[in-house]
Amino acid sequence: MIETKWGEVPLAVFNDPRMKAKVFAWRDSRRNTPRAADIGVTVLRALLKFGVQRGRLTINMAADIPAIYRNGQRADIVWLSDDLERFASVANAAVIDAVRLACLTGLRCADLADLRWNEVGDKAIIRMAQKASKGKRRRAMVSMTAGLQSLLQELRARRRKVDVDTVLVTSEGNSWSPGGLGKRVGEASKKAGIIHSDGRKKHLHDCRGTYATHLMIAGATDQEIARAMAWSPEKVADIRLVYVDQARTVVALGERLAAKAVN
Numbered sequence: 001m002i003e004t005k006w007g008e009v010p011l012a013v014f015n016d017p018r019m020k021a022k023v024f025a026w027r028d029s030r031r032n033t034p035r036a037a038d039i040g041v042t043v044l045r046a047l048l049k050f051g052v053q054r055g056r057l058t059i060n061m062a063a064d065i066p067a068i069y070r071n072g073q074r075a076d077i078v079w080l081s082d083d084l085e086r087f088a089s090v091a092n093a094a095v096i097d098a099v100r101l102a103c104l105t106g107l108r109c110a111d112l113a114d115l116r117w118n119e120v121g122d123k124a125i126i127r128m129a130q131k132a133s134k135g136k137r138r139r140a141m142v143s144m145t146a147g148l149q150s151l152l153q154e155l156r157a158r159r160r161k162v163d164v165d166t167v168l169v170t171s172e173g174n175s176w177s178p179g180g181l182g183k184r185v186g187e188a189s190k191k192a193g194i195i196h197s198d199g200r201k202k203h204l205h206d207c208r209g210t211y212a213t214h215l216m217i218a219g220a221t222d223q224e225i226a227r228a229m230a231w232s233p234e235k236v237a238d239i240r241l242v243y244v245d246q247a248r249t250v251v252a253l254g255e256r257l258a259a260k261a262v263n
Contacts, residue, residue, distance in 0.1 A: 002044055011056060014048060019061045027065060032182040032203070033109070034068040041065045077202055078209030078243055079103060083194045091188035094171045097155060098181055101168060102204055104148045106211030106229055109204050111140055113176040115167045120152060141228070145218075209239055216244045 005026060013019060023044065030037035044062045051057035079087075079099070088096050102112055105125060119127040125142040142148070152167070159173050166175040185204040194202045208229065215225050222236040229236075 001040060002047065011051065014051070014061055015058050017061075020065075023062050023065055027068065030179075031068050032186040033179055034203075036179075038067040041067075077196045077200060077206045078213060078239065079194070079202060079207050080210075083192075083202065086192040087188060087194060090192045091185075092171055094158075094169065095181075095184050095188055097151075097158070098168050098176070099185060099204065099207060100151055101155070102207035103210040104145070104151060104214070105142045106208045107140060107142070108208070109182045110178040112168060112204075113166070113178045113181045116165050117156075117167060118165070120167065145214075209243075212236060212239050213243050216240050 023041065027037050027041050030040065041062055045060060045065070048057060048060040048062050052060050084099065084103070087099060091099075098112055101107070101115075102109075105112075107115065107125075111127060115125070115127060119125055121144070123144050125140070125144070125148075127140050155167055158169050160169045161173040164173060164175055168176055168181070170176055170180075182204055186201075189202055196202060212225055212229065212231075215228070216236075216239075220228075222233045222240065225231070225236045226233045
């Protein structure tokens with residue numbers, strides 16, 4: 001990707017301070033896949049460092065480009081029911097399918113795009129996750145629920161081209177690419193104005209938090225959810241506190257106040 005972007009550019013151009021803005025722009029153009037965008041900058045930084053060490057460059061223009069992705073700092077962001085309603089009002093059916101499936105499975109973007117029908121069983125979805133956890137690829141296992149089963153029945157009826165066996169398909173009946181899926185969800189999310197309370201935009205990846213809340217409401221423990229999603233129990237506990245325990249407390253208080261008013 002770096003070679004495609006800058007392979008024909010004279011090396012001396014990377015000594016020009018104006019290249020800093022271009023590196024930022026390249027990173028930002030890929031912010032719908034933040035970790036991939038950060039990896040791109042990391043590789044570019046290593047290449048430019050090599051150039052500086054060998055005397056081919058005088059400065060590393062990617063040396064202090066900050067990362068977009070902040071691991072563990074989005075635990076408090078999930079898609080809520082009103083987010084999903086607003087999203088559905090602006091997105092097309094194929095993009096809505098992806099977000100619905102993400103909320104019911106907790107799968108990452110790459111796994112959503114590549115999920116195949118032969119990985120969907122009667123009791124669970126089982127696939128080898130695209131992302132490695134602690135250096136090892138792990139099985140993504142999702143128990144079959146009534147809601148997930150109903151959605152999968154809908155998805156089986158979607159128009160698809162011959163030999164396309166992915167669960168999700170585009171409006172044209174093709175398989176999604178991870179980058180294309182993330183981009184389309186990001187565009188619709190922006191159009192719908194879906195943001196967190198502190199102004200941060202919500203991404204497709206944040207649907208994993210929504211899935212975690214479903215597991216909590218179904219009775220799963222923090223340890224069980226942490227193992228299923230390769231998260232720390234502390235991260236799960238943070239989501240439970242904000243989106244499940246507090247909500248139940250508010251509902252319970254409302255019911256008690258209503259009962260008191262009747263009496």
